[in-house]
Amino acid sequence: MTTAPRRTALDAVHRALGATMTDFAGWDMPLRYGSERDEHNAVRRTAGLFDLSHMGEITVTGPQAGEALDFALVGHLSALAVGRARYTMICAADGGILDDLIVYRLGEAEFMIVANAANAQVVLDAVTDRAKGFDAEVRDDRDGYSLIAVQGPQSPAILKSLTDADLDGLKYYAGLPGTVAGVSALIARTGYTGEDGFELFVSPADAETLWQALTEAGAPHGLVPCGLSCRDTLRLEAGMPLYGHELTTALTPFDAGLGRVVKFDKPGDFVGREALERAAEQAAANPPRKLVGLVAQGRRIPRAGYQVTAEGGTVIGEVTSGAPSPTLGKPIAMAYVDAAYAAPGTPGVAVDIRGSHEPYEVVALPFYKRQR
Amino acid sequence: MSINPQELRYSKEHEWISAAEAGVATVGITSHAADALGDVVFVQLPEVGDSVTAGESCGELESTKSVSDLYSPVSGEVTEANEDVVSDPSLVNTAPFEGGWLFKVRITDEPADLLSADEYTAFISG
Known part of the structure; x- marks a missing residue:
């Protein structure tokens, strides 16, 4: 159908x-x-x-709305001041990222979650399920x-x-x-x-x-x-991740270099805590791959899924997003690469663009930061 | 109304080809194709002396969102590649039928099903 x-x-x-x-x-x-x-x-x-x-709005209200979100999401939302917003994530019990979110605190007992369109139903279902033990109501406001x-x-x-x-x-x-x-x-x-x-x-x-x-x-x-x-x-x-590219259910926030969104010190348990504690330890001690920026020396565009290679053609990672950068005037990409190759300036890094190994420079993210 | 010049012929892969002069014709992509691609940011053309075959890939056009094969509308030998469009691929968007031409080819064979301007206009409207 x-x-x-x-x-x-x-x-x-x-x-x-x-x-x-x-x-x-x-x-x-x-x-x-x-x-x-x-x-x-x-x-x-x-x-x-x-x-x-297309973005998916979900409203959570009630005396325990904050506590419900503390349990459902990885952030400490009950500590958010009224009128403020927070970038956060919702994870599965195994620590995998279900979506990245912005949560707005609209009132003492009212929050609005904004989910990615592709994940809105998953987020709605998970938050509804996880809020069951709390004095809180979850409302689908996507059409609102x-x-x-x-x-x-x-x-x-x-x-x-x-x-x-x-x-x-x-x-x-x-x-x-x-x-x-x-x-x-x-x-x-x-x-x-x-x-x-x-x-x-x-x-x-x-x-x-x-x-x-x-x-x-x-x-x-x-x-x-x-x-x-x-x-x-x-x-x-701006080096901002996109769900389905830099963030997937196969990755934890720590894999994505965004472990700072996980608030272990908040009160009470939350979905994914145990798995995320292990992920945090592993990321600190022995990170498998790291998210880096790549800047082209040539003009061909790296696309999601293209392999990143080291000298000699060894595969060391994969492009997650790539595009011509209007601001830099060169193709850029984000990619997960083996930690040994993640340092800015690592020599010999290339992207396999349909069989041709195009040289790329490893850089720190973001590519662009506005002057304030 | 058609923006596709009457004096050109067209392939269903959205290339245009000029009338041959002394056996050599100019090839480009149509404005319809350029609009569909969006901003073209990289062009890989066949090299002078390369043999191209009608309906087969002979290069690439990359836009912000996609990469597309460039198909030759005829068979023959490439006599010139447009270096201006290699250094400034946006010519494909701004002047697809003029400064954004891609290569010139000495025709050895051409398919029978190239379209007239009116036929191509009908083809892309259908």
């Missing part, structure tokens, strides 16, 4: 803009509107507007929100023209309820581009109003609509 891809509340807007659409995790999403390189550069230099309504992101150095100026909310007081990884262009929104200072920016959670009925208002207010600031293609190159330059 095949299911027709789902369409966001902004579908007609994308089509009117002439977007090239793509099936992404069961959703029909804009891949690009024009040149993906131009869209990428707009986010780095001015601003870009994204429809991210559209998500529109404004990203790039001009995004504060653009948003300020449409809201009275205190954006200057809104820190990175914080969120507050407000009104934007007359529309009720959760305004969050989060993103997946390596730039300053905002993510606006609104009712699907208001999505088009907000999109058009942002388009108009953004025009003098150089804001352009942006598709998922540039979102991928933006996050890759």
Whole structure:
């Protein structure tokens, strides 16, 4: 049985803009509107507007909502201040990553989890199951929100023209309820581009109003609509992992170099604790592979799944994401490589690009960090 | 309305080929193909002197999201490769029928099923 891809509340807007659409995790999403390189550069230099309504929202409420999340996820969410957000993960009992998440604390007894579209059902099922022993309610809010992101150095100026909310007081990884262009929104200072920016959670009925208002207010600031293609190159330059590429059920957060999200010192047990304690020890004592950055000396693009080789052609790892970097002007990749080859500058490292061993330089992540 | 120039002929793999002058024709990819690829960032062309065969891969085009084989629409010997497009692959997107041409070939054989501009326009609309 095949299911027709789902369409966001902004579908007609994308089509009117002439977007090239793509099936992404069961959703029909804009891949690009024009040149993906131009869209990428707009986010780095001015601003870009994204429809991210495929992301999966799950609300957890109740007196023990925080404790339920402490048990269900690897982070210490009950310690999160109201109005703040946290990057965290949900793991299986064996420590494998089920998804990476952003959790917003909307109130003393209310949290919103934002999961990847492809994993939203898995996350919903797992959190629902794990919350059973707690005085907390888990609600599927995937249809309750559209998500529109404004990203790039001009995004504060653009948003300020449409809201009275205190954006200057809104820190990175914080969120507050407000009104934007007359529309009720959760305004969050989060993103997946390596730039300053905002993510606006609104009712699907208001999505088009907000999109058009942002388009108009953004025009003098150089804001352009942006598709998922540039979102991928933006996050890759910023060294941010993507589920299904750098993160999988076969890896623990420690394998992915993100062990810092696992809070062993939080009170109570949590799903995956034992396995993750072993994974932490192994990562410290004897890491199998490490996630590194690779920068091409040539022009051919490494793709996910391509093998990384050492001198003599020995396979030492695998590319997880690769793309031409508009900012660096060269192909870049993230790859898991044997720890012995993970040091920046390790000589002789190459990527097997369809039979041709192209030289690559090992670098520390990220490839790009914005000036603050 | 067609943006596919009338004076060219087309393959179903979305290459175009010019009318031969003294047996040599120019080959490129159509704007439809370039749009489908997105920003082209790397082009590997056959070398001068290489033999190419109609319908067989003779190079590669890489875009942000994908890598595609370049197929020759005819058989023959490559007489020139467009070095401008190798150093600036974005020409494939900005001028697919002009500055973004890929290579020139001395034709030895061509398939009977090359399309006219109108036939190709119908083919990509179908």
